[in-house]
Every structure is written in structure tokens, then in C-alpha cells.
Amino acid sequence: MSERAVVVLPVRFDYGYHKEFQKQCASCIDNPAINEIVFDFGRVDYLDSAALGMMMMWQRRASAANKKMYIKGAKGATAQILDMANMQRIFEYLT
Incomplete structure (x- = not known):
């Protein structure tokens, strides 16, 4: 059975979100029960090259x-x- 974690991204997804993003991704990857991670872009209005x-x-680590x-919700x-x-x-x- 697959466990899915969702990382809800902020309106402005840039380097300023680095620490929180790192914390959430590391938590998901370190949790052996989670084998799917979803980046929820539903609220994101801005992202930059640092976010990419x-x-x-994190994709390589995952x-x-x-x-x-x-990825879901990008518009x-x-x-x-x-x-x-x-x-x-x-x-x-x-x-």
C-alpha cells in the first residue's frame, strides 16, 4: 500500500522558502511509510530558478x-x- 505525502507550496515559491521546503521534503523522504510525494502548486503564483x-x-534524493x-495543481x-x-x-x- 502506498502512502502519499503532500507538500503544499506557498504563493511565492522561491529561495526564501528554502528552509521550510527542505524540512518538509526531508521529513517525507526519511519516513519509510511514505513512498509518494506530491508538490501541490495550487496556490503558487510565482516560482523562480531556485525553486526549480x-x-x-529533492527529486534525485527521492x-x-x-x-x-x-506535481499537481500548476496553472x-x-x-x-x-x-x-x-x-x-x-x-x-x-x-
């Missing part, structure tokens, strides 16, 4: 821990930025 880099770093990461400019960064090649998208 943080996502990539993969090494045999955990799967997903508007946020969805366009994720598409331009080819995140659909790395993360599965949930509807």
Missing part, C-alpha cells in the same frame, strides 16, 4: 530512496514555467 533547482535536488514525486504562468523547464520529463503530473 530545489525541486530537482529517486535514490525509491520514492516517486508528482497559468506557473504551469508555463514548469513546461519550459521540461519538468514533465522528470515528474508525473496529477490532475
